[in-house]
Amino acid sequence: xxxxxxxxxxxxxxxxxxxxxxxxxxxxxxxxxxxxxxxxxxxxxxxxxxxxxxxxxxxxxxxxxxxxxxxxxxxxxxxxxxxxxxxxxxxxxxxxxxxxxxxxxxxxxxxxxxxxxxxxxxxxxxxxxxxxxxxxxxxxxxxxxxxxxxxxxxxxxxxxxxxxxxxxxxxxxxxxxxxxxxxxxxxxxxxxxxxxxxxxxxxxxxxxxxxxxxxxxxxxxxxxxxxxxxxxxxxxxxxxxxxxxxxxxxxxxxxxxxxxxxxxxxxxxxxxxxxxxxxxxxxxxxxxxxxxxxxxxxxxxxxxxxxxxxxxxxxxxxxxxxxxxxxxxxxxx
Amino acid sequence: xxxxxxxxxxxxxxxxxxxxxxxxxxxxxxxxxxxxxxxxxxxxxxxxxxxxxxxxxxxxxxxxxxxxxxxxxxxxxxxxxxxxxxxxxxxxxxxxxxxxxxxxxxxxxxxxxxxxxxxxxxxxxxxxxxxxxxxxxxxxxxxxxxxxxxxxxxxxxxxxxxxxxxxxxxxxxxxxxxxxxxxxxxxxxxxxxxxxxxxxxxxxxxxxxxxxxxxxxxxxxxxxxxxxxxxxxxxxxxxxxxxxxxxxxxxxxxxxxxxxxxxxxxxxxxxxxxxxxxxxxxxxxxxxxxxxxxxxxxxxxxxxxxxxxxxxxxxxxxxxxxxxxxxxxxxxx
DNA sequence: CTGTTAGCGCATTCAA
DNA sequence: TTGAATGCGCTAACAG
Numbered sequence: 279x280x281x282x283x284x285x286x287x288x289x290x291x292x293x294x295x296x297x298x299x300x301x302x303x304x305x306x307x308x309x310x311x312x313x314x315x316x317x318x319x320x321x322x323x324x325x326x327x328x329x330x331x332x333x334x335x336x337x338x339x340x341x342x343x344x345x346x347x348x349x350x351x352x353x354x355x356x357x358x359x360x361x362x363x364x365x366x367x368x369x370x371x372x373x374x375x376x377x378x379x380x381x382x383x384x385x386x387x388x389x390x391x392x393x394x395x396x397x398x399x400x401x402x403x404x405x406x407x408x409x410x411x412x413x414x415x416x417x418x419x420x421x422x423x424x425x426x427x428x429x430x431x432x433x434x435x436x437x438x439x440x441x442x443x444x445x446x447x448x449x450x451x452x453x454x455x456x457x458x459x460x461x462x463x464x465x466x467x468x469x470x471x472x473x474x475x476x477x478x479x480x481x482x483x484x485x486x487x488x489x490x491x492x493x494x495x496x497x498x499x500x501x502x503x504x505x506x507x508x509x510x511x512x513x514x515x516x517x518x519x520x521x522x523x524x525x526x527x528x529x530x531x532x533x534x535x536x537x538x539x540x541x542x543x544x545x546x547x548x549x550x551x552x553x554x555x556x557x558x559x560x561x562x563x564x565x566x567x568x569x570x571x572x573x574x575x576x577x578x579x580x581x582x583x584x585x586x587x588x589x590x591x592x593x594x595x596x597x598x599x600x601x602x603x604x605x606x607x608x609x610x611x
Numbered sequence: 612x613x614x615x616x617x618x619x620x621x622x623x624x625x626x627x628x629x630x631x632x633x634x635x636x637x638x639x640x641x642x643x644x645x646x647x648x649x650x651x652x653x654x655x656x657x658x659x660x661x662x663x664x665x666x667x668x669x670x671x672x673x674x675x676x677x678x679x680x681x682x683x684x685x686x687x688x689x690x691x692x693x694x695x696x697x698x699x700x701x702x703x704x705x706x707x708x709x710x711x712x713x714x715x716x717x718x719x720x721x722x723x724x725x726x727x728x729x730x731x732x733x734x735x736x737x738x739x740x741x742x743x744x745x746x747x748x749x750x751x752x753x754x755x756x757x758x759x760x761x762x763x764x765x766x767x768x769x770x771x772x773x774x775x776x777x778x779x780x781x782x783x784x785x786x787x788x789x790x791x792x793x794x795x796x797x798x799x800x801x802x803x804x805x806x807x808x809x810x811x812x813x814x815x816x817x818x819x820x821x822x823x824x825x826x827x828x829x830x831x832x833x834x835x836x837x838x839x840x841x842x843x844x845x846x847x848x849x850x851x852x853x854x855x856x857x858x859x860x861x862x863x864x865x866x867x868x869x870x871x872x873x874x875x876x877x878x879x880x881x882x883x884x885x886x887x888x889x890x891x892x893x894x895x896x897x898x899x900x901x902x903x904x905x906x907x908x909x910x911x912x913x914x915x916x917x918x919x920x921x922x923x924x925x926x927x928x929x930x931x932x933x934x935x936x937x938x939x940x941x942x943x944x
Numbered sequence: 945c946t947g948t949t950a951g952c953g954c955a956t957t958c959a960a
Numbered sequence: 961t962t963g964a965a966t967g968c969g970c971t972a973a974c975a976g
Contacts (some may be wrong), residue, residue, distance in 0.1 A: 292964075294965095326952085328952085329953030331968095332954075350682075353680055360705060360706065369704055370705055370706070371672070371705075373697065391658075535893060554681075558832065558892065625947045625948075627948080627949095627971085630971060658969085663971075664952095666952055666969075668952075947976080950974100
């Protein structure tokens with residue numbers, strides 16, 4: 279592996295000059311520049327990124343924290359981030375937090391220890407204070423799907439309230455009046471916002487919301503089925519059910535099938551996220567599109583702009599969800 | 612940020628001694644060790660991993676190349692790898708190759724440039740020669756789901772042939788005699804092996820295989836539907852269809868529904884991979900379980916053992932697939 | 945068991 | 961525009 283020193287020797291210039299043409303941040307005459315370039319080519323020179331990092335105090339890598347590495351949602355997010363960063367020659371280091379405060383912290387500290395230039399965090403469990411303190415420590419980061427007032431410029435969010443609103447309004451417009459709602463874990467910000475949107479849509483239609491129509495799920499498939507059972511056991515009447523994500527909606531559909539409840543003939547179902555297989559289900563799932571790929575890209579762009587001084591990138595912090603009407607929801611009969 | 616030097620000052624020992632207790636690879640008296648530990652704690656010392664890397668020529672990071680960052684399959688794989696490596700304090704750097712030779716090469720060189728200690732590759736498009744050359748260059752790596760004779764000790768594979776065999780045998784045991792087969796892209800090793808297994812099962816049952824029963828898909832959802840149309844348009848008779856992966860099987864089921872073909876009443880379907888939502892489909896999909904999580908873990912262990920000299924890890928190179936019989940396949944009527 | 949000394953490969957002052 | 965010198969923070973011989 280050739281070093282910068284060998285290049286400088288071959289080119290007959292100083293080591294500093296080689297460094298300059300590499301980073302081309304200082305004036306070098308065209309002639310010497312060419313000599314250096316030739317020497318680099320001849321030696322097949324590849325700069326040692328570790329040494330660059332040590333000397334420049336910049337690692338050209340950004341750390342990403344997601345809840346889970348698997349699952350359709352985070353996959354798309356990571357995909358967007360890596361695609362975007364790599365075009366600029368930046369590395370993506372990933373870790374997962376498993377929605378656990380301790381593990382999220384560990385992951386974040388782990389990434390900081392690795393001297394990442396910036397972090398992209400989908401942190402659900404650490405406190406606002408911790409995040410604020412992170413900023414105070416001088417750590418650069420973007421925050422996905424979480425809004426903190428004092429960190430507003432770092433947040434990339436979906437308007438979850440609006441999404442919840444759209445989902446419910448869709449059902450109301452189809453004539454449904456008796457709705458059930460399966461929420462995500464209520465300690466999560468997005469779960470709260472989606473429910474707020476739901477209530478707002480009900481209110482607009484002068485429909486009262488009662489606790490009896492609410493079941494708190496955990497965003498996982500199984501809790502969809504549990505929610506359905508819960509409502510059924512309580513003798514609730516409802517013609518439609520709103521789920522705070524697609525996986526729970528999928529659980530509702532599976533369970534309904536076991537129970538012989540026709541979907542959408544007897545029960546309309548709406549999900550949230552528009553994960554890839556929502557359209558593979560039967561019936562295809564009506565849901566709210568979460569533009570996670572675009573949002574991941576935007577987070578990466580935010581970093582590129584603020585940390586790596588990339589120009590010409592505009593950053594949009596709030597994304598607007600859209601309804602994807604499909605087969606699982608129909609006019610109330 | 613405290614440095615090793617400040618720790619040594621505070622502890623009243625030499626810089627080398629501090630380094631020794633950090634890596635605890637040399638004898639240090641308990642007393643001085645304690646002094647150093649105290650000093651580190653007092654300063655909140657965190658070693659600079661970049662400097663460590665430069666000095667030791669080891670980065671404690673392993674690069675991972677997958678085809679796509681999204682999708683259930685690779686998600687599970689990355690999840691396993693990261694879980695395993697992080698327990699040992701190693702970092703996971705990810706890149707995607709998009710099944711494109713050029714991009715796969717770029718990704719690999721990118722990871723090497725980042726001084727990864729080792730790579731875990733799910734490389735589908737680069738040539739065997741390139742991989743062999745990689746070894747010759749002294750690059751450490753594990754190869755997922757690809758077998759190359761001369762690199763055998765680096766390969767972590769599923770017995771795809773056996774999987775293909777099991778899928779088809781299952782249908783034959785259910786009494787089906789007229790089968791159709793939708794393969795993956797035939798340039799992929801796993802697609803070939805699965806088809807070989809299919810043929811083997813047919814042969815055991817004295818059933819001839821003809822080209823007319825074969826449609827080459829691309830492992831994507833859409834090509835499942837296309838395959839079904841293809842067979843139907845050619846007037847093929849078949850009571851069951853084997854798909855080389857679950858996504859195509861899902862495509863077959865969607866298309867069958869559009870056409871009013873009952874599954875499994877009129878057509879049994881079997882997939883391959885057992886991706887997470889195979890059990891969410893309706894009917895639930897009979898498939899071949901691909902223990903990708905375990906295999907990812909194994910790849911990480913292989914690296915830990917060979918590159919990081921971790922003891923007590925046994926590495927199993929070949930994994931055996933198992934049949935998951937579910938709702939999409941029934942006795943021929 | 946501990947300290948001294950040299951680098952690892954590069955970026956970046958400061959002079960020239 | 962170029963070069964010489966210094967240091968980033970740490971590891972790893974080599975002595976003692």
